[in-house]
Amino acid sequence: MATDLAAEALRTDPLVQLTLDQLRRRTSVKWRTHPEDVLPLWVAEMDVPLAPAVADALRAAIEIGDTGYAHGDGYALALADFAVERWGWEGIAVERTAVVPDVMLGIVEVLRLVTRPGDAVVVCSPVYPPFYAFVRHDAREIVEAPLGADGRIDPAALEDAFRRARQGGRGAAFLMSNPHNPTGVVHTRAELETVAELARRYGVRVVADEIHAPLVLPGAVFTPYLSVPGAEDAFALTSASKAWNLAGLKAALAVAGPQAAADLARLPEEVSHGPSHLGVIAHTAAFRDGTGWLDELLTGLDANRDLLGTLVAQELPGVRWLRPEGTYLAWLDCTALGLHEEGDGPGIVSELAGPARMFLDDARVALSSGHVFGAGGAGCVRLNFATSPAVLREALARMGRAVRGTRT
Template sequence: MLPPPHAHGPAGASDPLSALGPRELRRRTSAKWRTYPEDVLPLWVAEMDAPLAGPVARALTEAVALGDTGYPSGTGYAEALAGFAADRWGWRPPVEHTALVPDVMLGITEVLKLVTGPGDAVVVDPPVHPPFRAFVEHLGRRIVEAPLGTDLRLDHGVLEEAFARATQRGRPAAHLLCSPHNPTGTVHTRSELERVAALAERYGVRVVADEVHAPLVPSGAEHVPYLSVRGAGRGFALMSASKAWNLAGLKAAVAVAGPEAAGDLARMPEEVGHGASHLGVVAHTAALRHGGEWLDAVLAALDRNRRLLGELLGRHLPGVRHRPPQGTYLAWLDCRGLGLGDDPAAVFLERGRVALGSGPDFGTGGAGHARLNLATSPEVLAEAVRRMAAAV
């Protein structure tokens, strides 16, 4: 069973991750809460244990009351994204260089169709978000790996070798860049991204940046939009409010092209945008325009949970190596010191009734690791680590 909530009063109101108790959370019917039995603490998939931000809930309620449930229209979402990016990152993507897409991963797929063909290579940086491999292979492209370094950062030497392999015989290629990186929580620096852009230009590789976790970078690190760096003009970025405001079930995202890629994005078929939900557009637009205060409260709660997880692991599971994530709400746990084999998440689930992300699913570098979702209350986090310690 879930432990009791931290707060339903004033503290809970100011901390979205402590606002809901076990009874409310167990009423949810999404994947996080229905994949495993009720005795399992679900900290595996990227969903937050938070209520909707007030501005988002009001926008949806008003739309439903009006029967405003038709087809999406206009550029309001892209305009909201541009305003948010200018305010938070000092970069304003031109609305005319954007396109509405169903969600980030389907948007990535459509962009890859524009710049690569069947059998062409897509470079990825494992360990990385498992859908990268699944969607790329389903699209009929081949994966070329450029694994992260031991410091969990981009290894530009390895990346250059991958770019050279990907573009052999003059074939087109793309680099699917996760920024911030999932599962490690690494936030790429401007210098690192400029080196990526320079390599991409040298080898003719088109960079497609998944920036869905971009708003989830607290103080201490800074998200740098890929398209804002020197030399990135032929690249693309995919953005949405889905992770930062917990809107994955309300489908809508924006594809953004660099100035030299705008012509490619203009070739995206109009029908692609029809896959976005009108209510999704309403929700994401409201989040970006009016959800800043709520987001800041989430960032503060996540910062607290990052520190708490480090303390809990040091006390109860000192054999787990853990670098506090600079961004996202995901923690990448190196459990190789525990002797639990390639998939420690399977052991924690079976013996401890805690569901984590399975390390091997993230590809090269994932064996012996597990991904933990920090977007929950301190009580759930503490109970999860207690169970994990008991499992070993």
């Protein structure tokens, strides 16, 4: 019986259903940036087939030529139902949502509603590199609030950043990653309540990137930021992009708290022209009909998380890692390896330095370089473990050999 259950798990785990040869036929950035001898564990794409519910919805649309402009509130309704089912949260009102091209472009548009050029945007570093690039490109100043050694929000550092952000009476926003990318921390309700209290005290508007919200692993509980007291004037942005591997099918949702509805109403009408109709169809199907597939994925990711912890201990004994509570991203602290870190600074996603450069050159494993994630990232790498156990084992074996080679 146990053998039968294990075999069934292998059949349903999306992470073991594609071979490397099949994956290398893909033409996306993950599989075309590096030569074929490189194992790509960097950018946030998963090595999974499309969820059947999403594939069926897209196939049906294509068969009838339904490839026009996006319309309707089905996407928001699907997310609202998903939030009730998965998080017990009934706070998504369709009239306080807007479809945007993707989460990062939606963040830019929301920040334009609540800040002006020259205002400050606080981030908890190390954090997703596009936070730096997109915000600075839009003439806002980044103020960093470094995470604690445990990878969690440090209330004292956040308060200090809020105080600096508001100096001179300028406007400020806090761009929060919830769950946090790259550490995989899932903020607790108590932590989010502290954020809300500090934001209210200092007059800082909160914009929560919750794109990884469906990817909370066993042992943690996701709390939508808009569900905590004091977050009524905040915004959240999300999509099915990360959890169902839909980055190439552009569509996301901006959700406003009750006191932010008037701000969201000022969103320019032309922003709604950016999302793809097929993207809206795919994301709607994922939230509405793809939860069974998601559960199978989460089971596989949980097993990979455990496997990765074992492999890091075996192959990289000098490397410290933060066991992620959510996402499929692992943050590895490689500072003990003593590799010199160079690079142009945060936000340049393709820039490689230090351990990431060594692992690419010597192990032929592509990882994200820590220094592009801002303060606290130097000497670290981010590893995407949304792949097969076989690929994980091979990648960590290569990395271990490369590290041992640098010490001989």
